[in-house]
Amino acid sequence: MSIPYCNIGKVVGAAIKTGSYKATKYVSPRYVIKATRRHKVDKRDSRVEFVVTLGAPNYLERGFIKACQKSGEPFPVRKIQLR
Numbered sequence: 774m775s776i777p778y779c780n781i782g783k784v785v786g787a788a789i790k791t792g793s794y795k796a797t798k799y800v801s802p803r804y805v806i807k808a809t810r811r812h813k814v815d816k817r818d819s820r821v822e823f824v825v826t827l828g829a830p831n832y833l834e835r836g837f838i839k840a841c842q843k844s845g846e847p848f849p850v851r852k853i854q855l856r
Contacts, residue, residue, distance in 0.1 A: 776827070793810075795855070796808045799849060803830075804830075807825070
C-alpha cells in the first residue's frame, strides 16, 4: 500500500503543535500512522523525540475503527486523533 509522505509529516506536526503524547491518522481500517513522543517534555532540554509507526492498528485503535464504521465515517478519517 502506497501512502504519501505528507501524511507522516501531518501526524508529527499535529503532535508537536498541540503538545500531545500521541497522534494517530486512520488511513484505512487496516492501516494507521502514529507518532508517539518518547519522553516527557523537560524545561531544561528543548529536544523532542518521536517514534513513527506505520502499519496495523492496535487493540484500542481497532475499537475506534469499528465505531467509525458503525457510524458511517468514511476512510481515511479526516481528523487526526490526539492523546
